[in-house]
Amino acid sequence: MRRYCVLALAAVAAAGLGGCYETATPKMYEPGVYKGSQDSLGNKLDNEELDQQLSERFRTAAQDR
Amino acid sequence: MPVHREPLYTQRYDLVSKYPTYEDRKAFWRLPTRYASIQDQDYSGDYPLAFISGRLTEYEGGGEETRSNVWLAELQQEMFVEINPADANDRGIRDGQWVWLEGPEGGRIKVVAMVTPRVGRGVIWTPFHFGGWFQGQDLVDRYPEGTAPIVRGEACNTATTYGYDSVTQMQETKATLCQITPA
Amino acid sequence: MARMKFLCDAERCIECNACVTACKNENEVPWGVNRRRVITLNDGEPGEKSISVACMHCTDAPCAAVCPVDCFYTTTDGLVLHDKDLCIGCGYCFYACPFGAPQFPEETAFGVRGKMDKCTFCAGGPLEDNSNAEYEKYGANRIAQGKLPACAEMCATKALLAGDGDLVADIYRKRVMQRSGRPQTWGWQKAYGAGVS
Numbered sequence: 001m002r003r004y005c006v007l008a009l010a011a012v013a014a015a016g017l018g019g020c021y022e023t024a025t026p027k028m029y030e031p032g033v034y035k036g037s038q039d040s041l042g043n044k045l046d047n048e049e050l051d052q053q054l055s056e057r058f059r060t061a062a063q064d065r
Numbered sequence: 066m067p068v069h070r071e072p073l074y075t076q077r078y079d080l081v082s083k084y085p086t087y088e089d090r091k092a093f094w095r096l097p098t099r100y101a102s103i104q105d106q107d108y109s110g111d112y113p114l115a116f117i118s119g120r121l122t123e124y125e126g127g128g129e130e131t132r133s134n135v136w137l138a139e140l141q142q143e144m145f146v147e148i149n150p151a152d153a154n155d156r157g158i159r160d161g162q163w164v165w166l167e168g169p170e171g172g173r174i175k176v177v178a179m180v181t182p183r184v185g186r187g188v189i190w191t192p193f194h195f196g197g198w199f200q201g202q203d204l205v206d207r208y209p210e211g212t213a214p215i216v217r218g219e220a221c222n223t224a225t226t227y228g229y230d231s232v233t234q235m236q237e238t239k240a241t242l243c244q245i246t247p248a
Numbered sequence: 249m250a251r252m253k254f255l256c257d258a259e260r261c262i263e264c265n266a267c268v269t270a271c272k273n274e275n276e277v278p279w280g281v282n283r284r285r286v287i288t289l290n291d292g293e294p295g296e297k298s299i300s301v302a303c304m305h306c307t308d309a310p311c312a313a314v315c316p317v318d319c320f321y322t323t324t325d326g327l328v329l330h331d332k333d334l335c336i337g338c339g340y341c342f343y344a345c346p347f348g349a350p351q352f353p354e355e356t357a358f359g360v361r362g363k364m365d366k367c368t369f370c371a372g373g374p375l376e377d378n379s380n381a382e383y384e385k386y387g388a389n390r391i392a393q394g395k396l397p398a399c400a401e402m403c404a405t406k407a408l409l410a411g412d413g414d415l416v417a418d419i420y421r422k423r424v425m426q427r428s429g430r431p432q433t434w435g436w437q438k439a440y441g442a443g444v445s
Binding site for chain 2: 263264268269272273291292
């Protein structure tokens, strides 16, 4: 009985030593920085062509009557 | 010059002697049609408000199709009657209150009052696109399963009156009288 | 680089709600969520004006500033969009927005609101452009297809303009010059004299 107790205590001690550690760098929260996935629309907008297309569409569609 | 004739149900009963309507016809397009026999009686005391009906932007015609369209139904969810603030005040009616609108032939409809300066004093206006209620009761159970329109309301012509055009037999639903009381 | 803007010309708006219906149709917006709505002032009285309001895609967006999980981003042409996967439905953006643009689809116990939904200028969200997943979450992505938002394209009187800010401003300036400045200049009072309302 006593032997089992000692072995159990040793196991717990080993698990405790193994599990309780600290990482060197904590994760920082950066306020105001977008944390979601990237929007593929961004790449298209950087391309001049889509810009031109939208302006052209506006000129034809929104012409004052 | 066309001759003016007062409507069968008119607010200005004093003008009837000067501008009387037609005589009753025994056979007008094979139907007996009454004119003067209705105008003989003065209803303007008990039913003092001129009742006209018109269109809404969101709905069309009888409304069965457009009131079943989810986007249009959300924009206009209730049947209502527009009353001038002075007339509403006389009757103790507030904006958004349920009222009974009764016509001279006994038809009554239960609608929400919209107190607004859009209509002049002595005139009230309802849209005519609604249906599915009759005299205060929602008839949604009478529709077959799944066919009831999303928005139902009183049909304004439940409270309008008899009257037919002298040439075309077109109904005279825009020139009639009514009285409004809080529900 | 174009900077996208909305402009609703209150002089031309006739409160037809075509923009509202177009938006709801194009983006399959559920009942109760109003990405765009038409507000009418002085209804029934002389001087009645209507204006169509949705997210104004602010330069310094208050919704983005207050979001606790930082789910908002601004595209290169000034559109303020958000990531629904990050959204926790706290409602702070709704409190911050002066136009009431953020809308929430649910109203259940413990203040659970569901994911925030708002006008995206028909530019969808951070998911793959014009994919089914993006359509279900964010609605149509017309900008990626080279089209302008459905509301502006559907406007009956061209009161609502959406597009490059410079072009929109040009059109509005031309209109103002044609109308001689304030609408009251040629209105009721000019014709019938002061004191007539």
